[in-house]
Amino acid sequence: MAKYTFVIMSDSHGDRHIVQExxxxxxxxxxxxxxxxxxxxxxxxxxxxxIQVVCGNCDFGDYPDYLVTQLTDLTVAQTHGHLLGINFGFEHLDLWAQEQDADICTYGHLHRPAVWKNGKTLFINPGSISQPRGEINERLYAMVTIDAKKAKIDYLTRDHKIYPALSQEVRR
Ligand SMILES: [Mn+2]
Incomplete structure (x- = not known):
């Protein structure tokens, strides 16, 4: 399997400058x-x-609610999460990711960084690049490097510095 690097951001809420940057x-x-x-x-x-972009609950217009990006040997499933009720649990997001046979399922909405694995799927919330919530009061985005054996996830701040406490490697 090839090695891929992705940048994932979410929930910029009108802050166009940082998306452009x-x-x-x-x-x-x-x-x-x-x-x-x-x-x-x-x-x-x-x-x-x-940029691969989906529709959030605060967006209007012609965005897809769900986007599945098929690379040569990797499937990335992407959705904001509100339509799958992630405020109340991850069962529906998990089932949807399974249906897509996703290697990575990435979402947003909660404005909190999160990484976990269920079955073959690695779930990643990049947090919010503009409006963090919860204990980690830092505006963040994620960088993911993935190959056949492992995924490395780093979170970066708005000045593009790694936020070390959140870096982790996950075996595949
Ligand atoms: Mn939001």
């Missing part, structure tokens, strides 16, 4: 850039060229 920093240098919704930007904004 992350795009400018990584486009063409990583395999994919994902935005998991609640950008509050128009779906027609050219900023989305080169």
């Amino acid at each position: 992350i795009k400018d920093r990584y486009l063409g240098k990583v395999d994919m850039i994902f935005h998991n919704g609640d950008s509050e930007l128009p779906a027609s904004d050219p900023i989305w060229e080169g």
Whole structure:
């Protein structure tokens, strides 16, 4: 299996500048850039060229609710999460990810960084790049490097520095 690197952000809530900054920093240098919704930007904004983006509960317009990105040997399932009721638990998100046969399922909505594995699927919430909630009061995005054996997940701050307490490796 190839080695892939992804950048994942979410819940920028009108903060266009940081989306542009992350795009400018990584486009063409990583395999994919994902935005998991609640950008509050128009779906027609050219900023989305080169970004895989889904619809959040605060978005309007022509965004997909669910997006499944098939790479040569890796499937990434992406949704904001509100439609699958993730405020109340992850059963529906998990079932949906299983249906997609997802290697990675990435979501947002909760504004809290999270990484866990269930079956073959690695679940990743990149947190919010603009409005963090919960104990970790830091605006974050995620960088994921994955190969056949393991995934490495780092969270980065808005000044693109690794937030070390959240770095982890997960065996596949
Ligand atoms: Mn949100």
